[in-house]
Structure formats: C-alpha cells, structure tokens
Amino acid sequence: DAGVIQSPRHEVTEMGQEVTLRCKPISGHNSLFWYRQTMMRGLELLIYFNNNVPIDDSGMPEDRFSAKMPNASFSTLKIQPSEPRDSAVYFCASSPGRVSNTGELFFGEGSRLTVL
C-alpha cells in the first residue's frame, strides 16, 4: 500500500496567490482529515470528511480556506488568497472510519507551504 499521498511536498508562493494542496487517501479508508501544523499552534484539525461528505469544518480558519472531496480517492485544500500567516505544514490523514473502530490515523508526509 502506498499510504496517504500528498502533493506538492513544498510550495512557495507570494501573498495573494491561490494555493491548492492535494491528497490521495489510502484505498478503502472512508474518513479523511486535513491538519495544519505550526510551531505556535501545534497540530490543528481543519476539516474532516466521512464518505466524501464534510462532517466538521469548524477548524477552517477563514473563508479563504476551502476543502473538497469529489470522490473517495481525492481531496483538495484550497487557500485563496493566501497570506504569510498561512505558512505551515499541511497534513492529510485517512482512517478506516467507524468500521475498524480503532481510531488510528494514517498521515501523509505533508505539504510545506511558504507564503512570502
């Protein structure tokens, strides 16, 4: 199994530009999570999906952030327009969901975003 795949691994952009981060969860997993990690705030849950449906987006910081999961094998996190304070590492994680009931998350390697 290839694990959770995220792209790009690194992104450097200028303030005001649109940023799209991508995630392919592990096949068969029906829960998907987007986290953001910064030194100041640690790991923050932004949004999570179950069976492609957004369940809780209360962690999404602003309207500039949006996430979609058009199918079971793909999700995007978009920031438009980006700001320097959005600089962070963004992680995608997937989980088998309720079926296994273990709660274990499988993380991708992250997308490091730098907004200049």
Added chain:
Amino acid sequence: SQQGEEDPQALSIQEGENATMNCSYKTSINNLQWYRQNSGRGLVHLILIRSNEREKHSGRLRVTLDTSKKSSSLLITASRAADTASYFCATPMNTGFQKLVFGTGTRLLVSP
C-alpha cells in the same frame, strides 16, 4: 483547542537510557493514542490504549493510562538514536467519528 498537553516539552537523554513522556487531557475518552513524528515527516501511529486498559506494551514502548487523573505516560526503554523524534498524544473528541485532537508534543533527543 488542544485536548492534550505533553510534558516535558523537550527531553534529552543518552542512548540506552529510558525516556518517559506524560500527557494530560481534559475530557472523558474512549481511547488515547501516541504518535511519533520524525523531523520533516508525517506522524506515525505508535500505540492505542483503550479507556478500560491501564497499561499496554509494544516492543520497547510501554503506555499507561489513568482515567481518574486524565493522564497517560509513554515510556521508551533502552532508547536509541533512531528514537529521536517528537511524540504526541491524541484523544478522540466525542463526535461519534474519529476526530482526533493532538497534544503539544514532546521533542526527544537521544544522543549516541
């Protein structure tokens, strides 16, 4: 907001020594998990302990859980340089789904 708080924030030991990290949490839980994060990498699940368990072992890892004190500890025995990483505890929020909230993490440095 973070559910768990780890302590210490940083720990530096020599190879062969034991490392103990502690986690405190705020609300009732049905399980608590520990994850490891190597520098520049994603988090990796280490061990899960359920609320009806008091202790669990996995290789050189020993986890304890005290639900009355809302605390857990992770012990790594006979540490190795390869154990150098950040360690996080995580607890599920009571949403019916596996919404995990992570603590602040302990940075462990194991010197050869």
